[in-house]
Amino acid sequence: MSQSSxxxxxxxxxxxxxxxxxxxTVVTRRNAVGILxxxxxxxxxxxxxxxxxNHFVEGPGKLTGQVFSIFVIVLAAAExxxxxxxxxxxxxxxxxxxxxxxxxxxx
Amino acid sequence: MAVASSNxxxxxxxxxxxxxGLLVLAxxxxxxxxxxxxxxxxxxxxYFGVVGVVWGLNGFIFRNLPLSGWFSLPVFxxxxxxxxxxxxxxxxxxxxxxxxxxxGRFIGLVRLVDxxxxxxxxxxxxxxxxxxxxxxxxxxxWSLLFAFMGVAGLYVFLGADFPAVAQVLIYVGGIxxxxxxxxxxxxxxxxxxxxxxxxxxxxxxxxxxxxxxxxLAYMAVMAPWKLTPEPSYxxxxxxxxxxxxxxxxxxxxxxxxxxxxxxxxxxxxxxxEIKETSDTILQ
Numbered sequence: 001m002s003q004s005s006x007x008x009x010x011x012x013x014x015x016x017x018x019x020x021x022x023x024x025t026v027v028t029r030r031n032a033v034g035i036l037x038x039x040x041x042x043x044x045x046x047x048x049x050x051x052x053x054n055h056f057v058e059g060p061g062k063l064t065g066q067v068f069s070i071f072v073i074v075l076a077a078a079e080x081x082x083x084x085x086x087x088x089x090x091x092x093x094x095x096x097x098x099x100x101x102x103x104x105x106x107x
Numbered sequence: 108m109a110v111a112s113s114n115x116x117x118x119x120x121x122x123x124x125x126x127x128g129l130l131v132l133a134x135x136x137x138x139x140x141x142x143x144x145x146x147x148x149x150x151x152x153x154y155f156g157v158v159g160v161v162w163g164l165n166g167f168i169f170r171n172l173p174l175s176g177w178f179s180l181p182v183f184x185x186x187x188x189x190x191x192x193x194x195x196x197x198x199x200x201x202x203x204x205x206x207x208x209x210x211g212r213f214i215g216l217v218r219l220v221d222x223x224x225x226x227x228x229x230x231x232x233x234x235x236x237x238x239x240x241x242x243x244x245x246x247x248x249w250s251l252l253f254a255f256m257g258v259a260g261l262y263v264f265l266g267a268d269f270p271a272v273a274q275v276l277i278y279v280g281g282i283x284x285x286x287x288x289x290x291x292x293x294x295x296x297x298x299x300x301x302x303x304x305x306x307x308x309x310x311x312x313x314x315x316x317x318x319x320x321x322x323l324a325y326m327a328v329m330a331p332w333k334l335t336p337e338p339s340y341x342x343x344x345x346x347x348x349x350x351x352x353x354x355x356x357x358x359x360x361x362x363x364x365x366x367x368x369x370x371x372x373x374x375x376x377x378x379x380e381i382k383e384t385s386d387t388i389l390q
Contacts, residue, residue: 006224008334011261012327014228018254019323020316021235028312031244033289037251040282041235044258047270055265057332060339063347067355069262069270070347073277074362078369080282084289085373091293 011052018045032087032097036080043076125163132156157191158184224264231257239316240309248286255279266340269347 018041025038047069054065087097094102135152138144144152161184230253237250255278262271351359 005218006221006264008332009324009327010224010228011265013320013324014231014261016320016323016327017232018235018258020319021232021239023319024312024316025239025247027315028239028309033286033293034244034247036289037238037247037286040251040278040286041238041254044254044278047274048258048261051262051265051267051270054267055338056334059335060337060341061346063343063350066267066270066343066347067350069267070273070351071358071362073270073273074366077277077281078366080285081369081373082376084285085377087289088292088377097293 008052008056011048011056015045015048015052018042018048030098030100032090032099032102033084035099036083036087039083040076040080043072043079047072121163121165121167123163124159125167128156128159128161128163130156131159154184154188157188161187224261227257227260227264229257230254231261239312244290245287248283248290251286252279252283255283266338266343268342269344 022038022041022045025041026035027038029035029038050065050069050072052065054063054069058065090102091097094104096102132153135144135149135156139146139149158181162180232254234250234253234255234257238247238254241247241250255274259271259274259279262268262274
């Protein structure tokens with residue numbers, strides 16, 4: 001097999017860019033659904049790093065990184081379901097999902 | 108009505124002269140390239156073609172220029188012809204050979220695999236950037252689709268077949284649809300998109316992103332990773348299933364319990380309003 005010139009740093013840089021953009025989304029958004037999208041981006045960045053390290057560092061035949069990425073995907077699905085349910089509950093209470101205006105513990 | 112029809116006729120005449128000028132220009136160039144036409148008649152025919160094109164365009168985009176007289180039109184056409192001649196000479200004699208030469212070297216250096224990787228990387232980062240900086244929350248969700256698909260492509264590149272398929276099925280097929288449902292149910296699309304997806308302190312966020320990317324990229328490039336000598340590309344799904352039921356059995360069971368709890372919890376949290384309304388109806 002011909003050796004590709006794409007190495008571990010390429011994937012790590014893509015993961016870093018994903019993480020930074022997700023962090024910007026989480027920090028700057030006021031819409032709660034937008035914040036959840038940023039969290040999904042951050043989880044994807046972590047997943048890219050897990051799988052890249054599994055491929056380039058852990059070696060052939062090992063798959064701990066892939067197992068970790070599957071667990072991250074599972075927990076991301078659970079997080080999305082719970083988070084969006086909470087967003088819906090907030091919307092039903094406050095009639096908005098702007099996170100700056102939802103500052104009451106009970107109404 | 109008469110004014111409108113005469114306007115239309117003038118417009119059609121301009122259009123016909125424009126097309127004729129273009130045809131003369133192209134025909135003279137092709138004949139010259141085939142060796143059928145000497146240089147001097149070619150340049151003359153091209154000049155008349157440019158005059159026709161300029162006079163035709165005077166009805167459309169050069170409308171502000173006073174090109175009606177018998178003096179200004181040929182002079183302006185000569186200027187346009189000179190500029191076009193210089194541009195054509197530059198591309199044919201200087202830039203063209205250089206571009207073809209550098210493209211040949213570039214294709215010799217870059218492999219198709221690398222190009223596909225860069226395509227997926229650009230797709231991923233572009234989708235993430237669209238999600239981060241888009242004004243409309245619906246556009247953010249659709250850019251998230253590109254980011255997820257790009258990450259799935261990167262998984263394929265890394266020899267991780269099962270995570271790639273799981274990424275497409277769960278993220279694109281599940282989480283993205285869930286996000287779109289949440290956007291629709293919270294009814295913030297029809298209102299002002301700038302309000303629905305407002306930013307706080309975007310310059311600060313961009314600076315934060317730049318610092319983070321710089322630091323992490325520096326670490327990724329400079330750190331002495333213990334690389335495996337020969338990365339392999341084998342089907343891993345069967346081995347992954349065996350690992351889930353042997354080495355990782357306890358996390359696997361815990362994950363299933365967590366998923367069940369999340370399912371029940373999401374239903375209970377989201378059902379709140381229906382319960383309240385039914386209570387009020389009962390009262």
